Amino acid sequence: MWNWLKTLYHRLGSPKWFYQITGSWLPWFAGATLLFMSVGLVWGLAYAPMDYQQGNSFRIIYIHVPAAFLAQSVYMMMAVAGVVLLVWKMKMADVVAQALAPVGAAMTFIALVTGAIWGVPTWGTWWMWDARLTSMLILFFLYLGVIALREALKPQEVAARACALLAIVGVINIPIIKYSVDWWYTLHQPATFKLTEKPAMPASMWLPLLMMVLGFYALLGWSVLLRARAEILRREFKAGWVREILQRK
C-alpha cells in the first residue's frame, strides 16, 4: 500500500503522466457527479421527510452542509499542496492548488448564501456576526486572496510560492471554523454529524445527505481535473509530448 502510494505520488508529479491518466478519469468523475447529485437531489427534495420544527426549509441542508464541508476540505487540500510545493518543489502541486482555489471559493460562497437564505425562516435573520458565520466569511476572503495573489505576482514561480504560503498560514482558520460553534455559541448550531457518533437524524434524512456529499466530491474532482489539464497544456507547451498531443487532434 505504502509503495503503491509512493509510486502514485511520483507519477502524479509528472505533468505528462498526470495529463494522460486524468484523461481516462474524467468520464468517471462526470458520471459519479451526475449519478450522486441526481439521486441526492431527488431524494433530498422530494422523498426525505421534513423537519417538524423547520418545515421544508430544512431541505437546504442537502446543499448547505456538503458545500460547507467541501469549502473547508478544499482549503486543507490547497494547504497540503502548498507544503508539497515548498518542501519537495513539486510543480504539479501548484497546478492542483491553482485549480482548487476557484472551486473552494464557489463552495464557500454557496455555504454562505444558502446559510443566509436558510437563516431567514429559521433564525429570523439572514446574517449576524456569529463566530461560525464570520470565520466562514474569512475563509471566503482567504480564497479570494489566494486567487488575487496569483494574478498579481509575476513570475509564476514567485506567485506559486506566495500562494502556497498564504494557503498554509490561512489553515489556522480551519480549526476556528470547526470549534467556533462550541467556543462561541451564539447563533449557529453545533455540528450535526460526528464521526464517532451515530447520526442524530433518521436514515431517510442522512442518506440523501451522504449522496450529496459524494456528488459534491465527484464534482470537485471533475472541476479540478478540467482546470489542471488546461493549465498543464499552457505551462508545458514547450515540451515535446504536449506538441504531439496538440498535433494529433
Place this chain on the structure above:
Amino acid sequence: MYFDSLSDFFNMGGHALYVWTSFGISLLLMAANILLPWWNLKRTRAQLQRQLRREAALNTSATTAE
C-alpha cells in the same frame, strides 16, 4: 414521494422561495465550475494548436527564404 401532489412539492409548505433560490443558485454555481473550465480547456487547446501551426509556418518560410 413525501408530498401529496406536484404543486405541494413546488410550494414546499410555504418555504418555496427559500428552498428553490438556495438550490437554484447552488446548482448554477456548480454548473459554472464545470462548464467554464471545460470551455477554457477547449479554447486553450485550440489556441495552442494555432500557435503551433504559426510556428511551423514560420519555420518553413524561414528555410525556403534561404
